[in-house]
Amino acid sequence: MKGMTIIVKTISSWVKVLIFLFGIYIIIFGHLTPGGGFAGGVILASSYVLLMLAYGREFAEKNLSLPVASKLDCLGAFLFALIAILGLVLGGSFFVNFLYQKYLPGQALNLISAGTIPLSNIAIGLKVGASLFLVILSLSICCKDFRPDMSANKEE
Amino acid sequence: MPYALCLLLFVIGLYCAVVKKNMVKIVIGIMVMEYAVNLFLIMLGYRTGGIAPIIDRGHLELETGQIAATFLSSSVDPLPQALVLTAIVISLGSLALMISICIRTYGKYGTFDITEIRRLRG
Numbered sequence: 001m002k003g004m005t006i007i008v009k010t011i012s013s014w015v016k017v018l019i020f021l022f023g024i025y026i027i028i029f030g031h032l033t034p035g036g037g038f039a040g041g042v043i044l045a046s047s048y049v050l051l052m053l054a055y056g057r058e059f060a061e062k063n064l065s066l067p068v069a070s071k072l073d074c075l076g077a078f079l080f081a082l083i084a085i086l087g088l089v090l091g092g093s094f095f096v097n098f099l100y101q102k103y104l105p106g107q108a109l110n111l112i113s114a115g116t117i118p119l120s121n122i123a124i125g126l127k128v129g130a131s132l133f134l135v136i137l138s139l140s141i142c143c144k145d146f147r148p149d150m151s152a153n154k155e156e
Numbered sequence: 157m158p159y160a161l162c163l164l165l166f167v168i169g170l171y172c173a174v175v176k177k178n179m180v181k182i183v184i185g186i187m188v189m190e191y192a193v194n195l196f197l198i199m200l201g202y203r204t205g206g207i208a209p210i211i212d213r214g215h216l217e218l219e220t221g222q223i224a225a226t227f228l229s230s231s232v233d234p235l236p237q238a239l240v241l242t243a244i245v246i247s248l249g250s251l252a253l254m255i256s257i258c259i260r261t262y263g264k265y266g267t268f269d270i271t272e273i274r275r276l277r278g
Contacts (some may be wrong), residue, residue, distance in 0.1 A: 034210065038245060128245075135252045142259050 004054050012054040019047035027125035031114045037124025044129035049136050057140050066137060069130045076127025083116050083123065158199055166192035179261065179268045183254045190247045194240045201233030209234035 027040030052060035084095045091098035099115035112118075169192055172185025209231040211223065258268065265273050 034208070038241065132248075139252070139256060139259065142256060142263075 008054050012050050016047045016051055019043060019050065023047065023125070023129070027121055028118065029111070030121040030125075031117045032111070037121040038128050040121070041125040041128025042132060044125065045132035045136070048133045052136070052140065057137070061137065064133065066134070069134050069137070072126055072130035073134060076123050076125075076130060079123035080120060080127065083120055087116065159196070162192055162196045162199065165195065177269050177271055179258045179270060182270075183251070183258060186254070187247065187251060190243070194243055194247075197236045197240050197243075201236035203232055206230065206232035208232070209237070 023040045023043035023046075025040075026035040026043055027037060030036035030040065048060055048064055051063065087096040087098050088094050090096075097115040097117070099119075166189055169185045169188030169190075172188060173182050174185075176182055176185065207230050209227075211227060261273065262268060267273065
């Protein structure tokens with residue numbers, strides 16, 4: 001996979017930053033507007049997939065290598081479970097919104113409001129973005145030596 | 157009538173998954189079936205002229221009881237939407253699994269035709 005022509009490379013190098021920022025916006029404002037962790041995570045992953053399609057797999061792997069993506073994936077799942085367990089410890093039941101009840105009673109419809117829901121959205125976005133990137137990366141690695149063995153067919 | 161169209165979409169997907177010989181077409185048929193089911197669940201919670209189930213600043217100027225009343229009387233049902241969002245995530249995972257199975261099978265056999273994939277080969 002060598003990547004595409006110079007036009008596609010230039011345009012995608014401009015656009016990828018905007019797509020990444022839009023994904024972060026969707027995640028952070030997930031409790032106020034439509035969107036949230038899953039949609040924003042898919043957008044984050046799609047910016048890296050655009051990079052992979054335009055520049056080839058090696059370039060995208062150099063930007064976000066496979067062990068780093070795997071660690072981000074695990075970090076997202078760990079943060080989400082940590083928020084849930086903290087709700088159990090501090091609030092008395094699983095996934096209770098302990099920040100909203102005790103420490104941060106902020107105004108509704110502000111950016112900093114709703115307690116642990118934005119934190120959960122960030123954790124889910126990290127998890128979904130990293131794991132979707134991992135899925136497409138491993139599919140393209142699967143395609144790497146993609147020659148059906150014709151010599152074995154002729155022998156039979 | 158919309159439910160009948162939804163059933164028609166489901167039957168199209170079922171036909172594609174059962175009759176076609178190409179593995180990629182079978183995967184497409186299964187995904188069409190899943191989207192038909194998602195569409196059915198969304199239509200269960202729809203009401204004519206309903207708004208999206210989001211409370212915005214216009215709602216907050218009212219009293220708390222009035223917020224609940226206007227929200228209940230004007231918005232569509234948010235529960236099937238949350239359910240369908242989860243179903244979409246799961247269908248994404250199963251789609252990735254099916255596509256990877258197709259890729260490995262093509263690498264092993266050199267064809268997508270399921271009538272030619274018969275013998276077990278190491």
